[in-house]
């Protein structure tokens with residue numbers, strides 16, 4: 503059973519399509535306390551929630567505790583994207599995903615973060631492996647979601663569904679990059 507950490511609709515659609523085509527049952531977990539301001543958070547969440555509902559996919563709504571996220575990246579505010587702030591950001595989101603997976607009997611986790619070409623696959627894989635370390639029954643699936651034509655499908659599904667497509671990664675420190 504797969505618990506898929508999901509950051510937004512544009513990054514999730516092609517992955518959900520691929521999972522469906524490959525008969526992989528999935529539950530979505532929206533846990534992204536990095537997103538600022540709150541209006542942006544609600545907009546991204548609402549878009550994905552609507553899409554999941556239309557597809558009949560279970561959607562778990564994580565807490566939005568931006569202060570906790572700010573604590574986790576304190577001192578790294580000026581780091582560039584793909585720098586050490588992003589690694590801490592991934593670790594927080596994926597550890598919480600692994601924790602939830604363990605509690606609810608999911609045997610593996612993955613993340614839609616890995617579909618974005620702006621992010622470091624190495625950082626995501628490292629954060630994912632770190633996240634599952636305390637949970638021997640949960641495995642991190644480090645699939646490269648940019649291969650198998652998924653990047654092209656991402657672009658097509660974004661247009662077809664007219665998704666809201668954000669112009670920055672998520673946190674306030676990425677807004678002017």
Ligand code: SF4
Pocket residue numbers: 536537583584587588589591592671672673674675676
């Ligand atoms: S730029 Fe994106 S990945 Fe990096 S810390 Fe901000 S929200 Fe997280």
